[in-house]
Amino acid sequence: MYGFQEADDDMKFIDTLQNCSKLERLDLRYCNFKGLVPESIGNLSNQVRFLNLQGNQLYGNLPSSIGNLDGLTILALDYNRFTGKIPSTIGNLKKLQIGDLSDNQFSGPIPDAIGNLSLLITLDLSTNRLEWHVPSILGNCHQLSELYLDENNFSGNIPKQLLQLSSLNIALGLSQNNMSGSLPKEVGDLKMLTSLDLSDNRFSGNIPSSIGGCTSLLLLSLKGNLFQGSVPPSLGFLRVPGIGVFANASAFSVLGNSKLCGGLAELGLPKCKEKKKHKKRFPLFLIIILIASPLFMVLCFVYVWCKKKKSQPTQSSTDERFMKVSYNQLLKATNSFSEANLIGKGGFSSVYKGILHHEDRLVAVKVIHLQNPGAHKSFISECEAWKSIRHRNLLKIITSCSSVDFQGNDFKALVYEFMPNGSLHDWLHLNASTSTLNLLQRISILIDVASALDYLHNHCLPAIVHCDLKPSNILLDNDMVAHVGDFGLARFLGTDSNQNSTSGIRGTIGYAAPEYGGGSEMASSGDVYSFGILLLEVITGKTPTDNIFTGGLNLHKFACMVLLDHVTDVVADDLVHFLQEDAIATQCTLENAKKTEECLSSIVKIGVSCSVDSPPQRMNIENALHELQQILDTLQNI
Numbered sequence: 001m002y003g004f005q006e007a008d009d010d011m012k013f014i015d016t017l018q019n020c021s022k023l024e025r026l027d028l029r030y031c032n033f034k035g036l037v038p039e040s041i042g043n044l045s046n047q048v049r050f051l052n053l054q055g056n057q058l059y060g061n062l063p064s065s066i067g068n069l070d071g072l073t074i075l076a077l078d079y080n081r082f083t084g085k086i087p088s089t090i091g092n093l094k095k096l097q098i099g100d101l102s103d104n105q106f107s108g109p110i111p112d113a114i115g116n117l118s119l120l121i122t123l124d125l126s127t128n129r130l131e132w133h134v135p136s137i138l139g140n141c142h143q144l145s146e147l148y149l150d151e152n153n154f155s156g157n158i159p160k161q162l163l164q165l166s167s168l169n170i171a172l173g174l175s176q177n178n179m180s181g182s183l184p185k186e187v188g189d190l191k192m193l194t195s196l197d198l199s200d201n202r203f204s205g206n207i208p209s210s211i212g213g214c215t216s217l218l219l220l221s222l223k224g225n226l227f228q229g230s231v232p233p234s235l236g237f238l239r240v241p242g243i244g245v246f247a248n249a250s251a252f253s254v255l256g257n258s259k260l261c262g263g264l265a266e267l268g269l270p271k272c273k274e275k276k277k278h279k280k281r282f283p284l285f286l287i288i289i290l291i292a293s294p295l296f297m298v299l300c301f302v303y304v305w306c307k308k309k310k311s312q313p314t315q316s317s318t319d320e321r322f323m324k325v326s327y328n329q330l331l332k333a334t335n336s337f338s339e340a341n342l343i344g345k346g347g348f349s350s351v352y353k354g355i356l357h358h359e360d361r362l363v364a365v366k367v368i369h370l371q372n373p374g375a376h377k378s379f380i381s382e383c384e385a386w387k388s389i390r391h392r393n394l395l396k397i398i399t400s401c402s403s404v405d406f407q408g409n410d411f412k413a414l415v416y417e418f419m420p421n422g423s424l425h426d427w428l429h430l431n432a433s434t435s436t437l438n439l440l441q442r443i444s445i446l447i448d449v450a451s452a453l454d455y456l457h458n459h460c461l462p463a464i465v466h467c468d469l470k471p472s473n474i475l476l477d478n479d480m481v482a483h484v485g486d487f488g489l490a491r492f493l494g495t496d497s498n499q500n501s502t503s504g505i506r507g508t509i510g511y512a513a514p515e516y517g518g519g520s521e522m523a524s525s526g527d528v529y530s531f532g533i534l535l536l537e538v539i540t541g542k543t544p545t546d547n548i549f550t551g552g553l554n555l556h557k558f559a560c561m562v563l564l565d566h567v568t569d570v571v572a573d574d575l576v577h578f579l580q581e582d583a584i585a586t587q588c589t590l591e592n593a594k595k596t597e598e599c600l601s602s603i604v605k606i607g608v609s610c611s612v613d614s615p616p617q618r619m620n621i622e623n624a625l626h627e628l629q630q631i632l633d634t635l636q637n638i
Contacts, residue, residue: 011035011058018043029076029335030055042068052076054100054332059083062106067092078102078124078332085109086125091116098406100124100328102148107131115140121406122328126150126173134174136161145404146170146326149177150197157181158198164189170403171195171326175221178202183227188213194403195326200224207232219324327403327411329356330365337367344423344472348375348488353418362418363398370410378488379412385464385487386414393452395419395475395485416485420478425471428541428572436574439596441480442538443603443632448482449474450625453531457524457621463493465522469530470511471537491522510544510555514613525615531624532556532610539603541572556611559604571600592638599631 011033017023023045033056042065049071059081066075067089075096082104090099091113098121106128114123115137122145123138131153138144139161145168154177162168163184169192180202188210190196196217204226212232214220325333333354334341343364344351352365368379386397396417405411421427424445427437437445449469456464467489475483489507507516511533513526533544536559542548544555562570606627609619 011037014038014044015040021045021047023048025050027052028056029053032056033058036060037063039063039065042066044069046071048072050074053080055079057081061085062087062101064089066090070094072096073119074098076100077104080104082106086111086114086130088113090114093117094119096120097143098122102126102128104128109133110135110138112137114138117141119143121145121408122147124148124328125152128152130154133157134159134162134179138162139165141165141167143167145408146172146328148173148328150175152177154179158184158187160184160186163187166192168193169216171197173197174201175199176201180204182206183208183211185210187211190214192216195219195324197221198225202226204228206230209233325356325399325401325415327401327405330354330367330401330413330415333363334365346486348372348378356415364416364418366414366416368412368414370412376412379414381490382414382487384492385490389456389460389464391452391455393448393455393481393483395483419475419483421476421480423472424474424476424482424538427476428471428538429543439575439600440632440635442575443628443635445474445476445480445482446535446538446603447625447628447632449484449531449534450621450628452482452484453524453527453621454625457527463524465491465493465524466527466530467491467522468507468511469527469534470508471534474534493524513615515615523615524621525618528610528618528621528624529615531621532607532612532618535607535610536604539572539575539600539607540570541574556608559608562604595634595638599635602627602631 015038017026018040024047026044026048027050029052033053035058037053037058037060041063046069048069051069051072051074054076055078057080058077061084062077062082064087066087070092072093073095075093075098078100080103082101083106085108086101086106088111090096091111093099094116096117097119099117100122102124103126106125107130109132110125110130112135114120115135117123118141120141121143123141124146126148127150129152130149133156134149134154136159138147139159142165144165147162147168148171150173154174156179158174158179158181162172163186166189168190172190172193172195175197176199178201179198182205183198183203185208187196187208191213193214194216196214197219199221200223202225203222206229207222207227209232211220331337333356334352335354337350337352341352341354342350343353347369349366349368352367354363354365355361356363369375370379383400398415398417400415401411401413403411453466453469456466464487466484466487468486469484473484473486475485477483507513507526507530511530513520513529516522516526533555536555537543540555540559542555542558546555549555549558558570606619606624610621610624612618
């Protein structure tokens with residue numbers, strides 16, 4: 001059952017469901033219901049497996065009768081205003097696998113009965129007013145994979161029994177509580193854990209060297225505590241520093257521990273005080289070597305760094321904060337990856353619109369179809385590409401998520417800034433009857449795309465080839481600025497990173513360069529070919545796979561033919577209509593009309609020059625960009 005309605009203060013309709021003996025799923029999320037949950041909820045069929053009351057305005061105590069629903073496997077009560085204690089009867093839900101009571105106002109201790117939930121995989125009690133100690137009885141939940149107790153009022157130590165749960169492989173969140181004491185050495189037993197957040201508590205003492213045993217960690221936050229002493233060398237065994245949003249260093253924080261010292265330079269900690277040693281006399285030649293060697297290495301490093309700096313745009317400060325998201329958060333953000341939120345689908349992925357509640361931010365979540373051959377390599381390629389690039393005409397990446405879902409399957413997703421105006425493909429082919437791009441907008445979009453390619457080919461080190469440029473991968477923001485996305489097939493030129501790309505897949509039919517069909521290596525000239533085809537599609541409104549292209553005729557040859565005649569004969573119908581209306585409205589002179597046609601002809605020539613069969617004869621993307629900018633200037637002055 002799924003519904004949306006507004007009720008004043010009444011959940012009594014639950015009474016009417018008592019006779020629904022076959023009821024298995026009750027989904028009432030985001031229905032704007034208000035009021036108390038009646039005791040009669042415990043009289044629902046014991047066949048109910050799924051109960052979701054997420055995102056309403058329910059308040060008061062959670063009825064103890066909830067424990068009667070002993071068939072429940074998923075219970076979601078998050079984002080309401082429940083108060084009082086969590087009823088101990090929740091321990092009767094022996095089949096429960098996912099329990100989410102986060103973002104409410106529950107108080108008191110976690111009931112010991114929760115240790116009876118031996119099948120529990122995910123427990124989220126974050127953002128409540130729970131207090132007392134974290135119960136050691138949680139160590140009985142032998143299937144527990146992720147536990148979130150952040151933003152409560154817990155005190156005391158971390159129970160060792162919890163740290164000895166070998167099943168805990170996704171996340172342990174204890175941040176923003178009042179917990180204290182030393183960090184137990186048993187923390188090193190969490191060898192499969194990917195996220196450990198102990199920030200903003202009162203933990204003290206030394207960081208145990210055993211933490212180096214957590215070799216799967218992608219996020220480790222110890223900031224805002226009272227740790228002291230040196231950062232243990234064993235942290236070097238963890239998967240640390242990279243670059244940008246995929247850098248594990250950005251997910252490793254010890255800020256706010258004023259008595260910590262040493263460790264990686266990136267942590268910004270003071271050096272540890274060293275004990276004074278008796279001076280020893282060294283031979284002169286040893287002193288010279290010891291001084292000269294580091295100096296030589298420093299000079300080499302400075303030379304390489306300066307050379308690299310010239311060919312790369314300045315990256316943002318390492319202090320830039322990147323959002324960390326879990327599978328559970330993305331599940332909530334996309335309404336459980338519902339069809340209503342689906343905005344795009346391809347061979348390797350599905351894209352969902354969603355709202356990250358803790359940021360109140362509209363995002364696009366690209367979920368990788370890991371069951372499809374090549375999808376994992378595509379994900380790796382995209383991660384590798386995104387972590388080293390940044391440009392105003394590239395789609396902005398927010399974060400990534402590499403986890404497992406509630407069935408234990410691998411889950412990988414990329415989270416992007418949401419583009420409200422959709423894709424260029426939609427504007428050219430789906431919205432053409434209602435929304436028309438004028439000529440200046442089309443040229444501006446082409447300039448944006450060419451700027452992105454120029455950056456990738458000529459200003460990145462190493463150079464990057466996109467390998468799948470097409471209108472559906474060009475996304476438009478609020479201001480109709482184009483952003484190139486989808487780097488799943490991207491290649492780094494001149495490096496071994498090419499091995500990470502998806503072998504055998506060389507772009508999309510019609511847009512992929514013809515030499516790729518013969519097995520040629522991917523090169524920047526291949527992107528130029530795709531750009532030429534895309535340009536011709538933007539002007540003519542015809543896709544390269546249009547039904548008119550038969551018997552050896554293709555979009556490139558079609559454009560070559562019209563250059564000998566009137567170019568306006570092949571301009572997209574919606575663009576012709578716009579040009580005619582614009583000419584009438586502005587009382588366009590014959591001279592200006594001729595200039596406009598000359599500009600159109602020049603644009604088509606660029607597309608033809610970029611899409612010739614021979615790679616060496618294709619126009620350079622820098623020249624294409626320069627000519628398009630000149631054409632835009634000319635049209636703006638007409």
